[in-house]
Amino acid sequence: MTEDYEVEFIERGDRHARFLVRGVTPAFANGIRRAIIADVPTLSIDTVRMVENSSVMFDEQLGLRLGLVPLTTPLGEFEEGDTVTLSLDVSGPSTAYSGDLVSSDGMVQPADDNIPIIDLKDDQRLELEADAVLSTGKDHAKHQGGVAVGYRHLQRVEVLGDSDEYGEEETNILRGVIEEDGELVPTEEFDHDLTNRYPGKEIEVHDVPNAFVFDVDTDGSLTVDEIVTAAAASISDRADELEQAVQL
Amino acid sequence: MVVGEYWEEFKARSETKEGDEDPEKVLDELGVERQCCRRMLVSHKDLVDIVAPYQ
Known part of the structure; x- marks a missing residue:
């Protein structure tokens, strides 16, 4: 210009x-x-390793929901393709929220804390480890900032x-x-x-x-x-x- | 924004769900402006409680 x-x-x-x-x-x-x-790339959960999922939803349904949780993405700290690990461990009766995600990197946190992921009844439990990857909206809409x-x-x-x-x-x-x-x-x-x-x-x-x-x-x-x-x-x-x- | 963020509060306050307030006012106060966001909350029904016994 x-x-x-x-x-x-x-x-x-x-x-x-x-x-x-x-x-x-x-x-x-x-x-x-x-x-x-x-x-403009943003971090979003891309891979999930389920440890226990006794909720009413399938692993991949929860995987989709987790991917849609926006994560704060510090500019310039990551290259495209870099990953950050997060974990989630919630036991019923209670609801697992985006805010329950525990990040291994202090700069990368769920942008909103009250997004419900799944409602857990008595004896239901969700434990998982997830990798968030930096990628663009071209790759998947969940990366659109x-x-x-x-x-x-x-x-x-x-x-x-x-x-x-x-x-x-x-x-x-x-x-x-x-x-x-x-x-x-x-x-x-x-x-x-x-x-x-x-x-x-x-x-x-x-x-x-x-x-x-x-x-x-x-x-x-x-x-x-x-x-x-x-x-x-x-x-x-x-x-x-x-x-x-x-x-x- | 992600509409899910507002679900619990909307559910607790709206008279169409568990509260006693006008849903239109609740959505305005929550800052959910676009009608495509609003319809997601207004028309949502939690089904987990219905499905849970058949697990």
């Missing part, structure tokens, strides 16, 4: 953020989205004039973020209805070229900051790789 681009946050949290990026092409915006979903990642154009509203005096006032729903004299206004502020913001006006909505509002949610394995910077880095790495490959 030779063009200048800038980033402005509208909402910023650990697991959810909305930010505006200016000066990127639609293709690049989509590249970022896809990289967040498919190319981003949840419902998307973007839409920043929009601006042009007032054409007053609307028909006796015309019916209909709702005019718009979801996203609009730009108003340089100010960013999320449509939540006027209940997503432009007639609340511009009563009695005839308006037209335009996309602002090359300005995209990203909405990024993560499963907790990485923070939004981490996943977006890692996605951008992965695009950059692949671009470098391509440049090397096509050089004489």
Whole structure:
């Protein structure tokens, strides 16, 4: 990218953020989205060694559930393919939760502690050892760090004039973020209805070229900051790789 | 987010399960916004208790 681009946050949290990026092409915006979903690796349980499973579910059913538990993934500490061992030992009557997983690495912990794995009755017991592996969403959806990642154009509203005096006032729903004299206004502020913001006006909505509002949610394995910077880095790495490959 | 995280609290509070609160309000308070997340909790039925005796 030779063009200048800038980033402005509208909402910023650990697991959810909305930010505006200016000066990127639609293709690049989509590249970022896809990289967040498919190319940023996270740790997820991949192999399970059952010691005892007297619960009502089969080993492989529990294996699937364990794989879907997000694990915190420190950036830069692991290579793709590296593993971390976790163990679980719960006896009934009680419920085995994701928080009962004991990790061999302090940096790698279940991102949420209250995900039920299986309800155990009297005399039922679950004991297992599991290997979490670092891999990408391309390999298996359980490795996706981003949840419902998307973007839409920043929009601006042009007032054409007053609307028909006796015309019916209909709702005019718009979801996203609009730009108003340089100010960013999320449509939540006027209940997503432009007639609340511009009563009695005839308006037209335009996309602002090359300005995209990203909405990024993560499963907790990485923070939004981490996943977006890692996605951008992965695009950059692949671009470098391509440049090397096509050089004489 | 993983919807399973909110199951126990939703079950304890919603009047459609074991609680006495409006499920819509409970989901809003839990921050479960997307309808595709909400339907998972609203329509879920624990079956382990039914299956357990036949093990």
